[in-house]
Amino acid sequence: MARSISYREALNEALAQEMERDPSVIVMGEDNAGGAGAPGESDAWGGVLGVTKGLHPRFPGRVLDTPISESAFIGAAIGAATRGLRPVAELMFIDFMGVCFDQIFNQAAKFRYMFGGKAVTPVVIRAMYGAGLRAAAQHSQAMYPAFTAVPGLKVVLPSSPYEAKGLMIQAIRDDDPVIFCEHKAMYDVVGEVPAESYTIPFGEAGIVREGEDVTVVALGRMVSVASDAAAELAASGVDCEVIDPRTTSPLDAGTILESVARTGRLVVVDEASPRCGMAADIAALVAREEFGALRAPIGAVTPPHTPVPFSPALEDLYMPDAGRVVAAVKSAVDWKP
Amino acid sequence: MARSISYREALNEALAQEMERDPSVIVMGEDNAGGAGAPGESDAWGGVLGVTKGLHPRFPGRVLDTPISESAFIGAAIGAATRGLRPVAELMFIDFMGVCFDQIFNQAAKFRYMFGGKAVTPVVIRAMYGAGLRAAAQHSQAMYPAFTAVPGLKVVLPSSPYEAKGLMIQAIRDDDPVIFCEHKAMYDVVGEVPAESYTIPFGEAGIVREGEDVTVVALGRMVSVASDAAAELAASGVDCEVIDPRTTSPLDAGTILESVARTGRLVVVDEASPRCGMAADIAALVAREEFGALRAPIGAVTPPHTPVPFSPALEDLYMPDAGRVVAAVKSAVDWKP
Amino acid sequence: MTDTLRTPRAPREHGLDGPALLDAYRTMRTIRDFEERLHEEFATGDIPGFVHLYAGEEASATGVCAHLDDGRDVIASTHRGHGHCIAKHVDVKSMMAEIYGRTTGACHGKGGSMHIADLSKGMLGANGIVGGGPPLICGAALAAKVRGDGGVGVAFFGDGGSNQGTTLESLNLASVWQLPAVFVAENNGYAEATSAEWSVGGGSIAARAAAFGMPGVSVDGFDFFAVHEAAGAAIDRARAGGGPTLIEVRLTRYYGHFEGDQQKYRADEVRHARAELDCVKRFRQQVAGTLADAQLDAIDAQVARLIDEAVSEARAAPLPTGADLETDVYISYL
Amino acid sequence: MTDTLRTPRAPREHGLDGPALLDAYRTMRTIRDFEERLHEEFATGDIPGFVHLYAGEEASATGVCAHLDDGRDVIASTHRGHGHCIAKHVDVKSMMAEIYGRTTGACHGKGGSMHIADLSKGMLGANGIVGGGPPLICGAALAAKVRGDGGVGVAFFGDGGSNQGTTLESLNLASVWQLPAVFVAENNGYAEATSAEWSVGGGSIAARAAAFGMPGVSVDGFDFFAVHEAAGAAIDRARAGGGPTLIEVRLTRYYGHFEGDQQKYRADEVRHARAELDCVKRFRQQVAGTLADAQLDAIDAQVARLIDEAVSEARAAPLPTGADLETDVYISYL
Numbered sequence A, B: 001m002a003r004s005i006s007y008r009e010a011l012n013e014a015l016a017q018e019m020e021r022d023p024s025v026i027v028m029g030e031d032n033a034g035g036a037g038a039p040g041e042s043d044a045w046g047g048v049l050g051v052t053k054g055l056h057p058r059f060p061g062r063v064l065d066t067p068i069s070e071s072a073f074i075g076a077a078i079g080a081a082t083r084g085l086r087p088v089a090e091l092m093f094i095d096f097m098g099v100c101f102d103q104i105f106n107q108a109a110k111f112r113y114m115f116g117g118k119a120v121t122p123v124v125i126r127a128m129y130g131a132g133l134r135a136a137a138q139h140s141q142a143m144y145p146a147f148t149a150v151p152g153l154k155v156v157l158p159s160s161p162y163e164a165k166g167l168m169i170q171a172i173r174d175d176d177p178v179i180f181c182e183h184k185a186m187y188d189v190v191g192e193v194p195a196e197s198y199t200i201p202f203g204e205a206g207i208v209r210e211g212e213d214v215t216v217v218a219l220g221r222m223v224s225v226a227s228d229a230a231a232e233l234a235a236s237g238v239d240c241e242v243i244d245p246r247t248t249s250p251l252d253a254g255t256i257l258e259s260v261a262r263t264g265r266l267v268v269v270d271e272a273s274p275r276c277g278m279a280a281d282i283a284a285l286v287a288r289e290e291f292g293a294l295r296a297p298i299g300a301v302t303p304p305h306t307p308v309p310f311s312p313a314l315e316d317l318y319m320p321d322a323g324r325v326v327a328a329v330k331s332a333v334d335w336k337p
Numbered sequence C, D: 001m002t003d004t005l006r007t008p009r010a011p012r013e014h015g016l017d018g019p020a021l022l023d024a025y026r027t028m029r030t031i032r033d034f035e036e037r038l039h040e041e042f043a044t045g046d047i048p049g050f051v052h053l054y055a056g057e058e059a060s061a062t063g064v065c066a067h068l069d070d071g072r073d074v075i076a077s078t079h080r081g082h083g084h085c086i087a088k089h090v091d092v093k094s095m096m097a098e099i100y101g102r103t104t105g106a107c108h109g110k111g112g113s114m115h116i117a118d119l120s121k122g123m124l125g126a127n128g129i130v131g132g133g134p135p136l137i138c139g140a141a142l143a144a145k146v147r148g149d150g151g152v153g154v155a156f157f158g159d160g161g162s163n164q165g166t167t168l169e170s171l172n173l174a175s176v177w178q179l180p181a182v183f184v185a186e187n188n189g190y191a192e193a194t195s196a197e198w199s200v201g202g203g204s205i206a207a208r209a210a211a212f213g214m215p216g217v218s219v220d221g222f223d224f225f226a227v228h229e230a231a232g233a234a235i236d237r238a239r240a241g242g243g244p245t246l247i248e249v250r251l252t253r254y255y256g257h258f259e260g261d262q263q264k265y266r267a268d269e270v271r272h273a274r275a276e277l278d279c280v281k282r283f284r285q286q287v288a289g290t291l292a293d294a295q296l297d298a299i300d301a302q303v304a305r306l307i308d309e310a311v312s313e314a315r316a317a318p319l320p321t322g323a324d325l326e327t328d329v330y331i332s333y334l
């Protein structure tokens, strides 16, 4: 697998390969077909993210533009899924969930349970999340904890181009509704990606780095931040195990607990707001299930409880960085009862 | 304070007293004025919850019915708040947040920060939450963790008629946006409530029962469940401290940590879904800040990761009850490393 | 709202033969009896949760669904969903059992009145969220269009639901995508206790169609044939690729918003509708020349028995147990 | 969209005196220069984040806001908000500093281009959410109505925003509550790269007004006087208790959706609009009989200087520091 492509290209390739393989896969979203209805607009954009570029001419009638009506078209993707299609709908910024959350958490997520096990809703909702592009408070959030909390949804956070492709193909083939969270600062990140189709199963964490002293669980873009910190810590003799859960729902509790059972220390690195977020969720899991192994307080590296600030000077302080991870790991290692 | 009234009456009295005191307080929601526009409808209902009953005739022009357009009227309450009114808007069931969440978390919550500290948005959004009335998956949820996660919002969960009145008056006078969560199974609960106006400050937990062996933090309706469990446990010699945080944001971390520092054990009892919920949030706080005092795994008593089932036979199993709290406390007490 | 004729007029050329008319009557009668019986059963205290009755509105669900296939056509309903379910051929006994929270229920007791569904019949669910259905129906219609199977999607919603942004967006999306969809606004004059005359800006739901570039019509919902005709035209057009339609059906609910609502705010109106406008009575008058009373009475008797059995079987059916609590959240998880 | 006159016609009786005309010109010129300069500055790479330029649309913000007071009247804007801010008298230097993320910015550098606000001027913020503003403006208008101070609320949104449920709901709410509100749909033909001809079912935003029971008009947005007249009528009616109005303003954006969009999909259209329809040029022609060129040229020079200063002062201003990160989330917390 010598070939390297970007996170954006990996997603585009996953979509194209699945559309090729399965005629029930359709794609929709604002400008996903590149603007519609006016001359010369076909494929002008491939979504604002460029992820769907090139699909419209290749799969006529299966890549749809939408009006700016997220409730209607996300709901339509869900409704179509109940009728045998496998729609991949782009919400664009995950921050826009506020205008269509009902269709996701009260409809798609609950059909199977409410209807006594008789509904199948294989919809994928793609959305970009995260800070770092100076996009300010309404375009930079990491809202996945709100989705993770909802029984019936699966939530995916790919941390590299390789993960992006394999998890997207899994998401499309999965029969449950999936929220697929792409980090907006990673679209141009390049990495090795097999050309052929492959899947990465949900609920299986990746062990990014093995280590014996401290377990560091990091999500999405924070995986590379944690890896940088681990490299720095290795130089000063602290051996971190870095775990990427890949999906927050289902969460691979086994891998995390087994690691903490060995290391006795846990630091969670997450880009979501600190309250009721993934850092809390994973800390609680470990404090409940692996308390006996713990030798230090559970560290959390998250942004503060504030909206995402615009000014680069503030946003850089807002985002967790390797320095803060190093400090948290060190304080776990140095902790004395 | 010998007078006893219901949770519903306590809320109604709080609204009436504040409307009397401050002409900028207005009330709105579906059927809040009792149905509008047709003869004989005035005050026919006082909202589906009956909480606003009687206010419409008493405060002409200040109690408004709305169409079923939650984004528009919750947004209107927020917009009016930025212009000096103190609107109390009823979302009815908190489950309906999905059709108007944007106005709450991207608008109201962020104005002050995004606008550099220059906005004041004293809006109160009332909503009923919780299971137990066989209202099924879309009318029984405990969505407050999703609000607690949002920087800029305050979140209130009154656990008794006394709390309901004092916290509501505080919510109305508070200058920040407040999400006020009323448990639908508590409206008819009766308790002692002073007739005069009073406030209960946000971020100050109530200590419902003092104890030395285990700290039990319980929220909203779970406070009475935890109290029942504590009484039962006392009979078998286990002395619980029961803490009611009253507000999840701000959260009174001090009271919780101080208690765990004494007891060394924590069980959190919460009605929200288990993932990324308050049970996780409070467990993480303690595992980070008071690890040294902990002598047992942190217990959580929550519903399972499922939608709320309709059938009474299932809903009763879904809801945390005193029996499960007793078991969790006992396993904390009995835990051996 | 009550500008309808007091004396039955002959239905226009409706092209319905005897069996079709009997079918329509059976559906309306079944809905009526189901709801009237629920009203009694609710009073016993044995029915859990919230129940919203459709009695009085039978001609709407029946007139629309008479045109639909179980296989390729899909409907989405509301909190007031029993009538739509019955008209779309959801098994009546499974509905009753569901309302009683039993394992024999359409949803294994997990859904209840507000969430009865049967996807195998193209019934995408009652819905607890006002405005929840129309977006979903855009999707069902889209699936039919992508597959080219001639299927249509029909979204039912109320006058209150016509003010929900999700509904309004869906009208636009269906128009823009030229979907084979029909939007049926059942205007019964109230959303809870709030009057539609007040809440529907502009006063006409049907007129909103034009705002989104689709035809809109308003029909008398006490008249099965009027609904049937309007729905037939809309559904035919949708099947033929002619895009969506909005139909406003003017009617009345006989009971309160939900069981428990005394609805003192509209007692006179209900008395009048029951006495003068009732769609079932009127249907009998309208078909008097075509069908014999005995045929209709026989259906009445069959339906009465069905509902009796449905209640007694539901009451006797098992409740779900702990083993059911955590199943069917996902198809596969961990 | 481009059916407008190529030769300037005399504005109808507009009742604007010399100072008012000069004011309008200054506003339009300030917006234009602000945006053209941002386009250049953005290319240097020194401006962070997303910037959506309003150039080409000046007559809309200016024609509407000319009728508004800073004190009692409120506007809500969109992601494309600079023009509305300037027309509502937000300090230009504080805007530029905000866009550069400085402490001297209107929002202390915390908001950026998409969130410039000045509540003391009745400017309730640009908004990053399409359809975010209309509900808020219902509230501002409600506050004015409750207080009886004669104030109005004005919501600006785009053709894309006219399809958002929040916007459609707000039209209905404003109608039902008879609010002193004006909804200004700036139809520039595109939402990102999606054409309004395709996305607006029915084809006319103005026609949607009728669906909610309010007057709707469509005006030529290249013509300041046309906008001014329509807005004046709507705002007067609102102040007098006559309820809301929807105004569709047809115009064009000169730059891409945001800085970085090459907009090859509409290059010809932009060339045509700049050459033939430009609202600033046209205004100069329209007032040629009333104002001397020298007066207008003097304003050009003053504005050019203001924008120069705004940029150099913004570039020199301090960035926020760690001490600012956690302030102003709440008024009081713990």
Ligand SMILES: Cc1ncc(C[n+]2csc(CCOP(=O)(O)OP(=O)(O)O)c2C)c(N)n1
Pocket: B030, B068, B070, B092, B096, B099, C078, C079, C080, C128, C129, C130, C131, C157, C158, C159, C160, C161, C162, C188, C190, C191, C192, C257
């Ligand atoms: C989003 C949302 N808002 C409010 C409600 C509460 N609610 C349930 S039914 C109803 C009235 C609906 O009125 P209408 O659409 O006219 O239907 P009808 O009850 O008359 O059949 C309301 C307000 C809800 N279920 N969902």
Ligand SMILES: Cc1ncc(C[n+]2csc(CCOP(=O)(O)OP(=O)(O)O)c2C)c(N)n1
Pocket: A030, A068, A070, A092, A096, A099, D078, D079, D080, D128, D129, D130, D131, D157, D158, D159, D160, D161, D162, D188, D190, D191, D192, D257
């Ligand atoms: C709810 C929501 N959906 C999508 C977007 C992304 N978005 C930002 S601007 C825009 C296009 C808006 O078009 P229009 O309303 O016509 O305004 P214009 O840009 O033409 O001024 C889109 C899709 C958003 N910000 N918010």
Ligand SMILES: [Mg+2]
Pocket: C158, C159, C160, C186, C187, C188, C189, C190, C191, C192
């Ligand atoms: Mg109704």
Ligand SMILES: [Mg+2]
Pocket: D158, D159, D160, D186, D187, D188, D189, D190, D191, D192
């Ligand atoms: Mg536009």
